[in-house]
Amino acid sequence: MAVNPSAAAVTFPRAVERDSGQPVARCYQCQKCSAGCPLSFAADLKIHQVVRLVQLGLKDEALSARAIWLCTGCKTCQARCPNEIDGARVTDALRVMALRERRPAEKAVKDFHFSFLLMVELLGRAYEVGLILLQKLLTRNLTQDLGLGLRMMARGKLRLLPSRAPGAREVARIFQRARELQ
Amino acid sequence: MKYGYYPGCSLHSTGREYDLSTRAVLGRLGLEVEELKGWNCCGATSAHSTSDFLALALPMRNLALAEAQGRDLLAPCAACYSGLRQAAAALEAGEGRALVAEEEQRRITGRPFTGRVRARHPLEVLSVPDAVAGLKRAVRRPLKGLKVAAYYGCLLVRPPRAAAFEDPEQPRSMERLLSAAGAEPVEWSYRTDCCGAGLAFSRPALVGELCSRLRVEARRAGAEALSTACPLCQTNLESRGAEGRLPVFYFTELLGLALDLGGRGSWFRRHLVSPRPLLSRLGLG
Secondary structure, eight states: OOOOOOHHHHHHHHHHHHHHOOOGGGOOOOOHHHHHOTTTTTSSSOHHHHHHHHHTTOHHHHHTOTHHHHOOOOOHHHHHOTTOOOHHHHHHHHHHHHHHTTOOSOHHHHHHHHHHHHHHHHHSSOOHHHHHHHHHHHHTOOSTTHHHHHHHHHTTOSOSSOOOOTTHHHHHHHHHHHHHHO | OEEEEOOTTGGGTTTHHHHHHHHHHHHHTTOEEEEOTTOOOOOHHHHHHHOHHHHHHHHHHHHHHHHHHTOOEEOOSHHHHHHHHHHHHHHHTTOHHHHHHHHHHHHHHSOOOOSOSOEEOHHHHHHSHHHHHHHHHHOSSOOTTOEEEEOOOSTTTOSHHHHOSSOSSSOOHHHHHHHHTTOEEOOOSOTTOOOOGGGTTTSHHHHHHHHHHHHHHHHHTTOSEEEESOHHHHHHHHHSOSTTOOOEEEHHHHHHHHTTOTTTHHHHTTOSSOOHHHHHHTTOO
16 A cells, blocks of 8 residues: 555544544554454455555555444443454544545435434433434435334334433533534 | 433433333342433534434433432433443543533533442443352242343443453353353354444444344344343344344343243333244243
8 A cells, every 4th residue: 555645644534533532643553453343344445554644654454444434432342452442432532533524435324413412402301203214314215124113113112202301401511512622 | 329310311212121121120139220300412412423422421410410419420321321431431541622521511511520439330230249149049930941142242342441241252241140140142243343323223234234144144143032131232233234133132022031020011012023923932921
């Protein structure tokens, strides 16, 4: 891989180490993380490769990886890393950077997080029906999981109407502060 | 000792039967709980995926409420549990990001979180030796012949330093409880593998692959049912992927069945894969 020395080659690894709190430079590519990662089979890059891109300062490649959006945060990589690097916090940090640059590689995953958090900001708690409807609108996929949703509703697993939790106002202020601190 | 009870959002909706069975089992075994007043969503996967601040401040508000009410928190949802534990661990380690989140939530809510109370999982509380002995004495209908695969998923055991209350690679607490209830836990290798969790709505096919593999492996080990301790795991395992469908219980439902607790009809009828044929065949219906 040709490495073009650029400003990002220096600043990007430092920014990721700072935002994730993880000593990314320590990684020596033993690949224990990727061996245990449940999404290795499905992602464009394995987690040890994502970490390598960060070390090399290859910002564009790292931020456009689908892998950072497919990470479920299961922390298997963290539990097994001999260098105490939490790969899931690295992907967390990279996702936030990708969002800031408005280029999420997995739009449906991003839309889900956005929909989920909007409900929490408005109501203080999750609201599945609202989140599902909003995500359907955003992804324009109206039929997905329709049958499942109806079956869950029939079994009393989904509340039709939203309710605002006591304390929702405090929660909304926490969200507001999150935006101010960004 | 009375615990605060943090149901989290799922136990009020998709995981209602987990809520009902947990409260019933805790009550029968003499563990008093009271729902945390004014609790909020822990933020789950979506918070840590998009904002480190939210991932810390949202759980901390709940911990601060628990501290003000003077009680440790029982959190049956593995995702909530891990979120609460990770926020508390980051604060205890003095991480700057956690200090900032605590200070901000304190400024907004007027309630501090200083680390005086802890979040615990019902699996931990119920599987200590005294509690297992108490369970054994209270069992009225041993789950004879029920071959079940104990499934822990991710967040009860990881990240180990913050969340695990036992060996994170080889947990045994659920097997101990299921054995005490008279069931036969099987040996299998996928007990702490991920179900796909929060990707269920955005990448359902992927989650289906993960869940199919878990069910197929549980069956290969001889299990006729799965036992879970997380509403995301339970829902995904019941609803995602086509292969190896089998009943997926919450571990508290199985304990409640062995304890012959009333009201369990309203737990089992909520399942997407009915456990009734299996239970009838074993004479446990």
